[in-house]
Amino acid sequence: MSFAQSVRWWEEWQLRFLVLASLAFQYFLFAAALLRKRRIPHWFRALIWLAYQGGDIVAVYALATLFNRHKKDEVAAAGSDGGGGAHLDILWAPVLLLHLGGQDGITAYSIEDNENWRRHLLVAASQITVAIYVFCKSWWFHDGRLLRASILLFVPGVFKCLEKPWALWNATVASIANSSDPQMTLTFEEDDRTLPTDTDDMDSLDKYVTAARGCVDKEAKRETPLFFDDKMSNDEPYHLFVDLAHPYYIRLKNLQVMAAAKGTGRAEAHGRVRVAVSRAFDRLYTKHMASYGGVLRAVVVIVTLAVVGLFRRRGESLPYARADVVVTYVLLCFTAALELISAAVVLGSGLPETDDKLSQYNLLAYLSRNRRRRRLRHAALLVGLKDQLDWLWPTAPPVPSRRVTELVHEHVVGGWMGYKDNAGGGVWKGIRSVEDYRRFNDSRGQRTLESAGLVATAGGGVGGGTAVERILRMPFDESVVAWHLATELCYFDHVDVGGGSATRHGRAISEYMAYLLFVKPWMLMPGARRKLFRAAYVELRRMVEEEEESPSELEEEDDGEYEETERWKKAKPRAMDEIARKIIRKLRDPPTATSSGGARSPARSLSADLVRIAWELSYELLEFGKGKAEEFVNEEGKKKQLAEEEKKKASAAVAEPEKKQLTAEEKKRKEEEEKKQAARNKEALANRARKHGDERMWEVIQGVWVEMLCFSAGRCSGYLHAKSLGKGGEYLTYVWLLLSYMGMETMAERMQRTELRPVEGDAGALVSTSDLEEDDDDEPSARTGAATTAATAVVAAPPAAISGSAVVPFVGDDNV
Structure with a gap:
């Protein structure tokens, strides 16, 4: 195959490869979205980032290729005074818009992506314009039924393409800070009447501490644990992740829930905190918190399956290339399956919780x-x-x-x-x-x-x-x-x-x-x-x-x-x-001058x-x-002394004739046994x-x-906790939220x-x-103008015993 033939072959197959590659990216992102909350290898997280960036690039490039193809067809048709050929681009363009909308579980890769919602909105608007241009240039070559089905597919494609920048904007710091939490507007009586009634005017920390201490004391004396049917009043702590403190009554409500947790209920309370972290991740990095998401997914699945059925009835009778027909079947069927699985995962709560190791x-x-x-x-x-x-x-x-x-x-x-x-x-x-x-x-x-x-x-x-x-x-x-x-x-x-x-x-x-x-x-x-x-x-x-x-x-x-x-x-x-x-x-x-090198x-x-x-x-x-060991020895000595005194009293009560007379050899053997037993007891006591x-x-x-x-x-900002969630999260975030729920x-x-x-x-x-700016693999050099800080006087501690049978522990082991 010559170079010119290779170029023509690539021009013919380029668009097909691009739409299939876009579909493959979406499947990989769907699988990766299920794992990104967990502790995954860094190389796999890098692949997720490449797929997150590459998915949009491939979809945009495919739409640009569609645009260029139709421009060429338009020029060719004008030169030959004939109509252009029929293409299946009318079905590929709205599917590419669906791909540009991304997967529900990976709207943003990092917290900074949310602030770039304007750029994503501009990209979505430009690609929708390209798709409309392709649609307008192709619609008169197709069957009426297939055209109407394509229009139905085009509408949810546009909505999903615009949904991504909207989800990014909804997860920005300004949006979360300005959002209205319905539970924040509840009065104290409407929220829970099991709490003290003197907290309606709780407007100071002093009143909160007094009410919180009373709440903790009350729950500690409660014999039967308090049952909470659904969730804590702050089950979605988005405001905390933008460093907005909650009202005192909400903090008191959360404290009541955590203070009432005892035994197995404590594990349940900790599970609620873990779920809250997971839901915060969903708000910041996914579309799972959108209330209309399920309706849009259902429409996409139904419309895509309808298009597949109509295309099967009418598409094969039209003069389309065999390769385009196969690609269209693959694109429509696998896109419908992906949307159906995605909706099932979200509705079935199949998303894993964040890792807290x-x-x-x-x-x-x-x-x-x-x-x-x-x-x-x-x-x-x-x-x-x-x-x-x-x-x-x-x-x-x-x-x-x-x-x-x-x-x-x-x-x-x-x-x-x-x-x-x-x-x-x-x-x-x-x-x-x-x-x-x-x-x-x-x-x-x-x-x-x-x-x-x-x-x-x-x-x-x-x-x-x-x-x-x-x-x-x-x-x-x-x-x-x-x-x-x-x-x-x-x-x-x-x-x-x-x-x-x-x-x-x-x-x-x-x-x-x-x-x-x-x-x-x-x-x-x-x-x-x-x-x-x-x-x-x-x-x-x-x-x-x-x-x-x-x-x-x-x-x-x-x-x-x-x-x-x-x-x-x-x-x-x-x-x-x-x-x-x-x-x-x-x-x-x-330390000396000789041992420290001058x-x-x-x-x-x-x-x-x-x-x-x-x-x-x-x-x-x-x-x-x-010191604690010596105290233990003294306490055991006192206990032993009391036991020996009681033993002597019991022995003295025994009648003299009943005592067995021992020979000299037996007395000697008994004394040796007592010495050995005393040595063993002393060694055992020392070990204990x-x-x-x-x-x-x-x-x-x-x-x-x-x-x-x-x-x-307690000293890490909520924004940094939110940022760490995008990379798998940190256990510190869980502790931070647990402290907040417990009134700290x-x-x-x-x-x-x-x-x-x-x-x-x-x-x-x-x-x-x-x-400390020197490299840790190089010798540190003295710097001119260094801060003249007086070193703390250090007194050498007395030597401690060095164990000769040290072994490498399994916690923090050096085996990497």
Whole structure:
């Protein structure tokens, strides 16, 4: 086939390929729309984006090809003074308009697409004009019945083509903010008469807090759970996603629903929150919330099937090309089937809910992975894709969030009702005033630490103090890094004890917060600095390398330890447990000029202080666990002493003649058995005490992370939560909506405060952003004009025992 013949063949078949390709794009987008709420691979999400963009491009190009074909036919007809040939374009043009309308489940790919509704409206208007031109140039060549059916197909095609820009406009921030929610206009008596009647004039936070506390107390005393037939009064929280606070009475209604949830009802309440997130996704990114959508889909299906029937009766008798007839059958039948399946999925509630798993990113696993994948990382650095590689490649698979959600629920309920410490004394009496309400919402670990007795008052003193108190005064992003490192150091120091429920969930939240800081810092908190994660990584990498190269401490160790250290030096540590032991070994000694390589740049000095204070924090937590273990031993000793006294009394009551006289050999054997049993009991008691102390320590760590998770969720704007839904969503969005439903303060309410009280914690920083611009694979260089920030004085914590039987955990495992 010559080049000229190839060109003629392409001109003949080009339009057929384009309409079939447009149909294939629509089927792929329909299947992708069912999955985009879930956690799908990044490469598949990229394919969805290509199909979303390519579907419109192919449909527009096909209509342009139709336009050019008819222009050529018009010119040819004028030159030959004859009529043009009959084409099936009259049926293809309205179908292409249906394709331009897109699929119901993927109106917008990202939140920014909604703001481009004007461009989509202009494209729709121009393509409708082209379709009308094609229709006008073709209508007199066709049979009357087929023409009327084509007109019926043309009408819904125009409506669906215009429906897409309308749906995009309806999901814009301005449209949602200006929309009128019917439930927002209900009076309090019309909404629910089961709530207190003194809230009709609820126009202040003080009145809301008083009514909310009374509502929570009332539901706590209710023996039979309150039944809610359909939904919460704020089942479609669109206003929250544009940072508009709801009226107090709606917040109180939602709180009543969540407070009444007990046992299995709590799971149902959590399911309602999950459904609310899913419905918010439908409003922002799909057409599923359109009330007339079902009618339009039904009309399209009926009209398309009618056109297929008429074409079968009349179309084959007309002089059409065989290939055009086959393409027309495929186009009409598969378009009708697609519209029918789409309508059935929406009406049958077959759409999946959003994914709410916790993504994981571990600093030590990140260091271990980079040491094992040096070539891959170097190649990504050469092509400028290192950051993208880090963002798309977490250190561990996501973990389920059910238990974490329960912990958040229990934390908020404890905030309203109050809780006690392990000693039984009241620490938090519950939210009773506006000050209590704001203190609880501003807490990022204070409540848990106060309950454990690690801090006397929230935030500690003004200066100095323990590491726990200093970290409470640090900026939030720095405290996330410090607590994340401290959590890992505590785990690997006592990893041989094993991990309980608090250990797993505490580390899961820790790695999720590290993921937010490193991958999505804008959601962690406004102004969060991603460079902090890199700074800590660079410092830990240097510490491991210095520990591998430093021979000064080998002479002070015994032979076994010397051989183990030599083996580590020969085979550089790559597993998380080996790297953790290297870091702990390095942190046991205070930093010196020789061990730190002399003068350090400001970035390294400040990042080293951040790592050091994390070590101090882990030491204090370990000491807290040891203290709890000692208390456990003392309590068990008292119980044993009481039991022995009772035993002696019972033994003394036995008559002297009834006592068996033992020989000297039997007495000796009995004493040896008692010594062995005492040794076994002592060892068992030590193990139980250590386990008890570790459990108490991890309960504190878990509680702090739950508070920090809630603190972060309440400070992320609704628009960022809405934006994240387009990429699969984040668990932080679910926590944020759960907090709102349980009456807590979110960004929308916080911005409406009449009196802003500063959050506990100063604005100072251990790590300056200007000092963190170096690449994490290069040595940081000292910069002239760097901010002269005084480094926090760090006192080296006493050495902690290093476990020799550490194993890699399954939560946050380094196996990627």
